Amino acid sequence: MASKGREDEHPSVTLFRQYLRIRTVHPEPDYGTNPRLSSLLLNSHTDVVPVFKEHWSHDPFEAFKDAEGYIYARGAQDMKCVSIQYLEAVRRLKAEGHHFPRTIHMTFVPDEEIGGFQGMKLFVQRPEFQALRAGFALDEGLANPTDAFTVYYSERSIWWVRITSTGKPGHASLFIEDTAAEKLHKVVSSILAFREKERQRLQSNPHQKLGAVTTVNLTKLEGGTAFNVVPATMSASFDFRLAPDMDLKAFEEQLQSWCQAAGEGVTFEFVQKFMEPRVTSIDDSDPWWAAFSRVCKDMNLTLEPEIFPAATDSRYLRKVGVPALGFSPMNRTPRLLHDHDERLHEDMFLHGVDIYTQLLPALASVPALPSDS
Numbered sequence: 001m002a003s004k005g006r007e008d009e010h011p012s013v014t015l016f017r018q019y020l021r022i023r024t025v026h027p028e029p030d031y032g033t034n035p036r037l038s039s040l041l042l043n044s045h046t047d048v049v050p051v052f053k054e055h056w057s058h059d060p061f062e063a064f065k066d067a068e069g070y071i072y073a074r075g076a077q078d079m080k081c082v083s084i085q086y087l088e089a090v091r092r093l094k095a096e097g098h099h100f101p102r103t104i105h106m107t108f109v110p111d112e113e114i115g116g117f118q119g120m121k122l123f124v125q126r127p128e129f130q131a132l133r134a135g136f137a138l139d140e141g142l143a144n145p146t147d148a149f150t151v152y153y154s155e156r157s158i159w160w161v162r163i164t165s166t167g168k169p170g171h172a173s174l175f176i177e178d179t180a181a182e183k184l185h186k187v188v189s190s191i192l193a194f195r196e197k198e199r200q201r202l203q204s205n206p207h208q209k210l211g212a213v214t215t216v217n218l219t220k221l222e223g224g225t226a227f228n229v230v231p232a233t234m235s236a237s238f239d240f241r242l243a244p245d246m247d248l249k250a251f252e253e254q255l256q257s258w259c260q261a262a263g264e265g266v267t268f269e270f271v272q273k274f275m276e277p278r279v280t281s282i283d284d285s286d287p288w289w290a291a292f293s294r295v296c297k298d299m300n301l302t303l304e305p306e307i308f309p310a311a312t313d314s315r316y317l318r319k320v321g322v323p324a325l326g327f328s329p330m331n332r333t334p335r336l337l338h339d340h341d342e343r344l345h346e347d348m349f350l351h352g353v354d355i356y357t358q359l360l361p362a363l364a365s366v367p368a369l370p371s372d373s
């Protein structure tokens with residue numbers, strides 16, 4: 001049986017597994033030859049989402065490797081693999097004595113999984129971040145079960161919205177007029193009807209990707225104290241992911257009018273509201289994209305550019321003007337991030353190191369751009 005410390009294991013795999021064993025689970029430079037050029041930033045987050053241990057085949061923090069070479073651990077895909085792949089690729093390039101015009105920086109940031117408020121969101125506002133002079137960034141993507149690799153050039157805007165409805169309270173044996181519940185029900189119906197329209201839009205077109213439509217889910221219902229007391233207040237919480245081509249201002253007005261149409265005393269508040277979606281160029285005339293896609297072409301990797309369906313730290317990088325691509329080099333791999341039995345095959349991990357070993361020289365050698373001066 002394969003387990004910890006197999007003697008013939010590739011040292012990169014050993015390092016990867018050591019990193020996976022560090023419990024970063026919640027609730028807890030190298031210089032280029034031309035420092036005048038903006039740098040290449042390799043970002044990864046160190047935190048991982050919680051586990052339901054009873055649903056795992058192996059201890060999620062042991063980084064158990066089975067006889068076939070699958071490494072089981074929380075973070076195996078999201079995204080401790082990428083952190084070590086960056087380090088291993090840079091180590092290889094250094095060992096081979098390479099130097100590139102652009103500096104490569106690596107950031108290992110906390111709290112991505114809980115919104116990055118104390119992590120990347122804060123970091124991009126700091127002088128230490130400005131000092132990195134990042135011109136382009138790589139960050140996380142998702143595994144692709146097919147032969148292709150997905151690369152993410154934008155992401156949907158995350159909105160967490162709580163709708164609060166207030167109405168007349170009283171004894172639950174009566175027909176009380178204007179209750180909080182009936183008005184809340186109206187807004188919930190309006191939002192779920194919108195959800196259904198978007199769901200149909202996604203389903204009716206086999207080429208449509210999740211990242212290109214808007215999703216919304218009702219995730220919390222709160223209110224009420226007793227069976228026989230009509231409450232004066234009830235609330236519904238929604239997780240919206242808005243497609244980058246949505247008119248966000250207009251959609252906020254739509255929410256407003258759904259609340260108004262439901263009756264008096266229905267209001268909404270934002271618990272989270274991202275308003276500055278940005279798109280990183282995937283046009284062949286863009287030097288960063290040209291470098292990235294040329295390497296993939298040379299390595300015979302098929303790329304599928306998409307919009308990231310959820311939220312990553314790339315939104316904060318793009319917002320401050322750093323173009324970013326989300327890329328986790330895993331093809332022929334089911335998407336198991338945040339799932340039970342998250343795992344990655346060691347060969348896929350090693351192939352990812354090879355990919356970065358080709359990508360980094362190309363990106364760190366992108367010639368001077370107007371934005372560099």
Ligand SMILES: CSCC[C@H](NC=O)C(=O)O
Pocket residue numbers: 112113114115116158272310311312
């Ligand atoms: C509080 S922001 C949440 C960020 C999270 N990111 C990855 O899953 C997401 O739900 O998309």
Ligand SMILES: [Zn+2]
Pocket residue numbers: 045078079112140
């Ligand atoms: Zn992640």
Ligand SMILES: [Zn+2]
Pocket residue numbers: 049078113337338
């Ligand atoms: Zn995640």
